[in-house]
Amino acid sequence: xxxxxxxxxxxxxxxxxxxxxxxxxxxxxxxxxxxxxxxxxxxxxxxxxxxxxxxxxxxxxxxxxxxxxxxxxxxxxxxxxxxxxxxxxxxxxxxxxxxxxxxxxxxxxxxxxxxxxxxxxxxxxxxxxxxxxxxxxxxxxxxxxxxxxxxxxxxxxxxxxxxxxxxxxxxxxxxxxxxxxxxxxxxxxxxxxxxxxxxxxxxxxxxxxxxxxxxxxxxxxxxxxxxxxxxxxxxxxxxxxxxxxxxxxxxxxxxxxxxxxxxxxxxxxxxxxxxxxxxxxxxxxxxxxxxxxxxxxxxxxxxxxxxxxxxxxxxxxxxxxxxxxxxxxxxxxxxxxxxxxxxxx
Numbered sequence: 609x610x611x612x613x614x615x616x617x618x619x620x621x622x623x624x625x626x627x628x629x630x631x632x633x634x635x636x637x638x639x640x641x642x643x644x645x646x647x648x649x650x651x652x653x654x655x656x657x658x659x660x661x662x663x664x665x666x667x668x669x670x671x672x673x674x675x676x677x678x679x680x681x682x683x684x685x686x687x688x689x690x691x692x693x694x695x696x697x698x699x700x701x702x703x704x705x706x707x708x709x710x711x712x713x714x715x716x717x718x719x720x721x722x723x724x725x726x727x728x729x730x731x732x733x734x735x736x737x738x739x740x741x742x743x744x745x746x747x748x749x750x751x752x753x754x755x756x757x758x759x760x761x762x763x764x765x766x767x768x769x770x771x772x773x774x775x776x777x778x779x780x781x782x783x784x785x786x787x788x789x790x791x792x793x794x795x796x797x798x799x800x801x802x803x804x805x806x807x808x809x810x811x812x813x814x815x816x817x818x819x820x821x822x823x824x825x826x827x828x829x830x831x832x833x834x835x836x837x838x839x840x841x842x843x844x845x846x847x848x849x850x851x852x853x854x855x856x857x858x859x860x861x862x863x864x865x866x867x868x869x870x871x872x873x874x875x876x877x878x879x880x881x882x883x884x885x886x887x888x889x890x891x892x893x894x895x896x897x898x899x900x901x902x903x904x905x906x907x908x909x910x911x912x913x914x915x916x917x918x919x920x921x922x923x924x925x926x927x928x929x930x931x932x933x934x935x936x937x938x939x940x941x942x943x944x945x946x947x948x949x950x951x952x953x
Contacts, residue, residue: 619766619866621874621916623655628919631879635669635921636928640939642672645947646822646860646908648680649704649719657912659704663713665911665920673944674720676951677701678796678822679753681725681768691737694725698744705748721750721951723796728754728784735787750951751794751818754781759800761832764868776810785814794818794950800826800868801840804847811854819856820950823863823910824892829870837870845895852899858950859896859905861942862923864889865914873917880918882925893930902938906946907931 644666650657666672685696701722708718722745726737741749756775759765775781788795797807797819804825811819827844829837851857864871871888873880880888897905907927911920918926931939947953 619868620913621865621867623912623915628879628915630877631881631919631922633882633922633925636882636925638669638671640671640928641944642670642924643674643676643720643906643944643947643953644672644909644911645676645721645906645951646678646862647675647911648682648913649677649701650680650682655912659707659713659718661912662704662718665909665915666716666718667714668919668921670921670924672716674717674953676721676723676750676947676953677704677719678723679725691727691730691733692740695737695740695744698722698724698741698749702744702746702748706746720748720953722748723751723753723794723951724749725754726752726784726788728752728788729778729780731780731783732787734784735791738788738791738793749793751796752788753796753798753822756797756799756803756806757826758803759828759831763831764800764828774806776806782810782813785810785817789814789817794820796820796822798822798826800828801844801847802828804844804851807857808847808851808854811851811857815854815856817856818950819854819858821851821857821859823866823908824859824861824896825851826868827864827892828868830868834870841891844892848895849899852904857900857904858946859900860908861893861896861905862908862927863910863914864892865910865917865923871917879922882922882929885918885922885926886929889926890930897942902934902941903946905942906950907942 649662683696683700684693701719705719724741726734728734755769756771758771758773825848833840909923931942
């Protein structure tokens with residue numbers, strides 16, 4: 609059941625450590641506490657990002673106090689009922705969290721919260737899966753992500769995930785989503801920007817649910833969306849503003865290092881500087897923060913997925929530059945407070 613995902617997929621840019629080492633910067637505001645609310649851990653063919661690699665990034669200069677693990681098809685159970693296979697991921701990650709909690713890797717707490725996966729199309733039967741996650745998570749399990757990124761342009765689709773069209777309106781999914789909500793668990797949404805209205809409809813149908821929009825809402829600028837950046841930005845902005853009227857939705861600000869975002873950072877001789885990242889991302893970041901407010905936004909690394917485009921310390925420098933005009937209270941929300949509240953860290 610362990611899914612193999614290639615670093616050369618439509619989503620991922622291959623990580624080149626030697627290329628990343630060609631550029632470095634002084635760490636800005638090294639004392640600012642940060643909770644990284646979105647990273648993965650895996651061991652895949654040609655791509656290893658386990659506790660050692662994670663710790664190397666976390667200890668690269670910024671004050672990362674804790675992190676949130678988000679599902680990525682890692683270490684699924686090879687035996688037992690198929691619907692229970694994702695519980696293996698939670699068992700694995702809780703072990704990583706226990707190592708971090710031992711203090712062996714310093715004061716930071718890796719995987720303080722765990723976001724796993726359960727197929728909500730199971731309807732009411734998903735409760736058994738969620739209960740198993742809670743048991744496996746050792747008090748750290750917080751919710752699930754059920755990937756819904758779909759587009760008619762199949763070149764944008766990750767071949768490792770089978771995603772049906774209109775997942776959020778599936779009756780079985782909605783029944784399962786109701787169970788998730790009743791159990792007080794959160795839902796991370798990874799989708800493409802034309803699908804944001806579908807999430808808005810879901811959020812309005814379940815006003816008591818806690819929904820987190822991943823990666824700025826997945827703005828797409830490749831494939832059939834190439835050459836339409838201004839037009840698609842306007843559509844994205846309108847959808848983001850409509851979604852922001854749902855008080856039960858928060859946004860992860862980041863995840864723009866994937867191929868689908870259309871940036872060419874990985875094609876240059878030197879990795880991008882934080883100035884370059886901040887300039888490129890400013891329209892999306894400012895729109896998210898201005899629309900939702902700092903108390904409903906949280907900066908996220910999306911590592912190691914985005915590591916093919918820039919280094920971990922450079923990313924956080926860019927975030928700090930994008931937040932230069934924010935008050936101390938607003939910075940606290942963006943870098944740790946929102947994540948702490950939403951994921952109950």
